[in-house]
Amino acid sequence: RELGPEKDLKPFGLEQPPLVVSFTAGGQSHTLNIGTKAPGGNSYYARRDQDPRVLIIPSSTRESLDRPLSDLRNRALFDFSPEQVRSLQVKTGAVPVVLEKKDGRWIWAGKEAVKIYPDRVDRLLRFMSLARVKEFVPDPPKDLKTIGLANPALELTVETEKGEQRLFLGFRKNNLCYARQGDQAPVVLMESLLLDLFTVPLESVADLRQNPLWENVHGAFPGYLEDRRLWTGExxxxxxxxxxxxxxxxxxxxxxxxxxxxxxxxxxxxxxxxxxxxxxxxxxxxxxxxxxxxxxxxxxxxxxxxxxxxxxxxxxxxxxxxxxxxxxxxxxxxxxxxxxxxxxxxxxxxxxxxxxxxxxxxxxxxxxxxxxxxxxxxxx
The missing domain is CATH 3.30.1560 (Mago nashi protein)
Known part of the structure; x- marks a missing residue:
């Protein structure tokens, strides 16, 4: 709510506000100054830009803004929905595996005779779309070989109508692994389960044994994508x-x-x-x-x-x-x-x-x- 114009901002803690939030909206820069607590303790005084009017904002609003920079950074590693994907390229060695979607069917480029289990490709894409940064690495080593990102253990490339998105995955660190979104992106740590899905036999991954979507899937990528079902009807x-x-x-x-x-x-x-x-x-x-x-x-x-x-x-x-x-x-x-x-x-x-x-x-x-x-x- 609004208290109205105030000439003296000191009583509200807005003369030298303890928290200043600067942001851009609609192509214009703005500032929100947040002062001291208002009586009752459930709200704070605030002021927008150079507006003389004093506002009262909920405590929850202040708490959501007063966070470390790492909390405000985008943690999504991909930006797509599975149905938007035209192709998926997976590289774990010299020759990449390329899956292309044609007329609603997934095709293994170069091995078109292999029938692909579409649900499993969709599960992989959904898992990738939900991948998140666990930690931002503040001072990554200059030599990326030491964390496995000079020659990544896994390279994932997703193509949609908006272009390509890439993710490199390197060495493991406990239950995490090093990763980066392309050559110039910052180094991060993410859950290693995505690395597991593409590099090891799935029956060896403890986190998948109790997952109903993966518990009966055996073997390593890309073998488990072959559709070997006895019945494929509806x-x-x-x-x-x-x-x-x-x-x-x-x-x-x-x-x-x-x-x-x-x-x-x-x-x-x-x-x-x-x-x-x-x-x-x-x-x-x-x-x-x-x-x-x-x-x-x-x-x-x-x-x-x-x-x-x-x-x-x-x-x-x-x-x-x-x-x-x-x-x-x-x-x-x-x-x-x-x-x-x-x-x-x-x-x-x-x-x-x-x-x-x-x-x-x-x-x-x-x-x-x-x-x-x-x-x-x-x-x-």
Whole structure:
């Protein structure tokens, strides 16, 4: 609020103000002088430029302005949103990896035959867009070799319609690493997790093991960008499914926001669509680690079939055998010929657990003050 013009500024601490903030707005320079506390202790006297009027501003405003210079500096290392990116260049050695977005698809320049998992590129870009400076290095060494920035361990270049943005990453310092935005930018310290995402096998990074977006991703960049998923369809296209042990299968048919389930003993359940879709998302996360060798299996221990509208086949998966932390499966999309693959047992088991959750009845209703309990099982 405004107190009005005052000739004597001394009582307000504005004759020689303890805090002066200079800034530019609309191409013009301005000054805000902040004096002593006003009665009550929750506000301060202030004055704009040479205006004789005395103002009262909240204490929170003064506190937000009275900060070290390092707190006021821009800590963002990139300025883009993932959907704006046209290309990403990653250099960790002599030959950079260049990913280009064409017609909404990510292409690995020079290796166009490799199918890229688009969600993973988007996750990397989102992580990069959120990268922040942890510390500004006040006196960096003249010889940048000592901190790994003369020949950076990692160079990232992002191109948008506004041009290129670059970031160099060097040696680690505890859980941080040295970085700079190009050759002339100041040296800073940032979290080393971005360096990890591009330079080491992801299963070795402790901070990613409990992250649902990365916990099932194995290998190092750029290998983990290859789309090895067994099923790449859309969950929204699934109108029905069958799953379970041979001879003891369940079926589910979608009806608007619910699925009607029928068990092997003709028991029925009605589940919210989202509960089934969570399991389908886990299914879509399953990836082939490699193709199996040896004889082809014929007997399936577990199966799932997905159907679309008019009951057309979308996907079929059969569990064939388990050994050495891997599950051997046979799968086929639509009317394509079936293939066999080895998938990580941990990821496969998590998906199986989600399928078991589908046949768990909703929380038991109270009837006459008592709970009715029930559970349907597929058997093992």
């Amino acid at each position: 969950v929204k296209d699934v109108a029905g499914l069958t799953w379970g042990l041979p001879g003891k299968t369940w079926t589910a048919v979608k009806n608007e926001d619910f699925f009607k389930l029928t068990g092997p003993d003709k028991q029925e359940l009605r589940q919210p669509a989202v509960r089934v879709e969570v399991a389908l998302l886990k299914l879509r996360d399953l990836e082939a680690e490699r193709r199996p060798s040896g004889k082809n299996e014929t007997r399936a221990d577990y199966l799932v079939e997905l159907r679309g509208a008019d009951a057309q086949p979308l996907f079929r998966l059969e569990e064939l055998a388990v050994s050495s932390g891997q599950v051997k499966v046979r799968y086929a999309a639509g009317s394509e010929s079936p293939l066999e693959a080895l998938v990580p047992k941990q990821a496969f088991d998590k998906w199986r657990q989600e399928m078991e959750q589908i046949i768990m009845p909703p929380p038991a209703a109270h009837e006459n003050g008592k709970k009715t309990e029930g559970k349907a099982k597929t058997g093992n």
